[in-house]
Amino acid sequence: MSMSKIVRAAADIIFVFILTFGFYIVAHGHLTPGGGFQGGAVIATGFVLLIAAYGSRALLDRFGKEWFRSSEALGLLVFIGTAFVALFLGATFFANWLANGGLIFGEAVAFGPNPGDLNTGGVIPIMNIAVGIEVLGALSLIVLYMLSGTEEGA
Amino acid sequence: MIAMIAHTLVLVGLVIAAALVFRFRDLLSAAIAFGVFSFLLSLEFYILQAPDVAIAEAGIGAGLTTAIYMVAIKGTERTEAEE
Amino acid sequence: MKQYIKAAVLLVLLAAFLVPTLSLDFGNPAETSLDDYFIRYGQEQTGGNNIVADVLMDFRGFDTLGEATVLLTAVLAVGLVFRRLHKEEEYEYE
Numbered sequence: 001m002s003m004s005k006i007v008r009a010a011a012d013i014i015f016v017f018i019l020t021f022g023f024y025i026v027a028h029g030h031l032t033p034g035g036g037f038q039g040g041a042v043i044a045t046g047f048v049l050l051i052a053a054y055g056s057r058a059l060l061d062r063f064g065k066e067w068f069r070s071s072e073a074l075g076l077l078v079f080i081g082t083a084f085v086a087l088f089l090g091a092t093f094f095a096n097w098l099a100n101g102g103l104i105f106g107e108a109v110a111f112g113p114n115p116g117d118l119n120t121g122g123v124i125p126i127m128n129i130a131v132g133i134e135v136l137g138a139l140s141l142i143v144l145y146m147l148s149g150t151e152e153g154a
Numbered sequence: 155m156i157a158m159i160a161h162t163l164v165l166v167g168l169v170i171a172a173a174l175v176f177r178f179r180d181l182l183s184a185a186i187a188f189g190v191f192s193f194l195l196s197l198e199f200y201i202l203q204a205p206d207v208a209i210a211e212a213g214i215g216a217g218l219t220t221a222i223y224m225v226a227i228k229g230t231e232r233t234e235a236e237e
Numbered sequence: 238m239k240q241y242i243k244a245a246v247l248l249v250l251l252a253a254f255l256v257p258t259l260s261l262d263f264g265n266p267a268e269t270s271l272d273d274y275f276i277r278y279g280q281e282q283t284g285g286n287n288i289v290a291d292v293l294m295d296f297r298g299f300d301t302l303g304e305a306t307v308l309l310t311a312v313l314a315v316g317l318v319f320r321r322l323h324k325e326e327e328y329e330y331e
Contacts, residue, residue, distance in 0.1 A: 099283050
């Protein structure tokens, strides 16, 4: 089941921009409004657009449910793993063990409104990316499961 | 002044869209009206300076929920049953 | 008689919801010590400029963990409801 050629061509073009916008929201979650959940939802909307234009069969041939399932599991594992690393370093669970440390994402920021730097935030960008991966997998999976339940033989 | 008029228009549109969701017998039209409602709600969140919630509402409310309702309507029936 | 009681109950409920709403002082909360703390120390303690992200991912990480768990449970429930039952996969009693 796929829509007309106009819809498919428009979906091809818009999908790229939706994906770019979603990854921008996820990557800049510690600087601008947004974050992992919002960015993941935007990316999942892009996948749902592809499903609406081409049908779920075409998307499943390319990616498969395993892809989304493992992306969800990977996001959750990275999220909880980052929280557990703090325990091994002697801090509390969910402590920000990378902030102001000089390592990756470890630059200090000045107080007050400033343009910001991507290389700040400690574990916040890592957790944003983890939550983004998890949400994009989960929300796409919900739509895919519902479609496979309602389509006969699909 | 312009911002005040825009804010009032968004609020009136919210009430109209919500009433349409309640009124429509055709569930497909109701789902579309709900998508319009979610979009106006995300505009309202943006006007009230909550861009975080606005992005989440635009992505989930206007995009994914409408798609999920479409899938559900496709799997069941399109019109609401008469009482 | 009955509809008058209904109308009276509705009016009382409407007043009960509207009066506190209209008398609220928006943008001027009574207690701001926690907000002031996050705004003052959020940037230097976590290094993130977006205070909302600081609170969500660092100060209240457990909240985000619970949200992720809710999403996982939702996916599991949807997969459980919409799975296709093959003949050989059906549950068999001993």
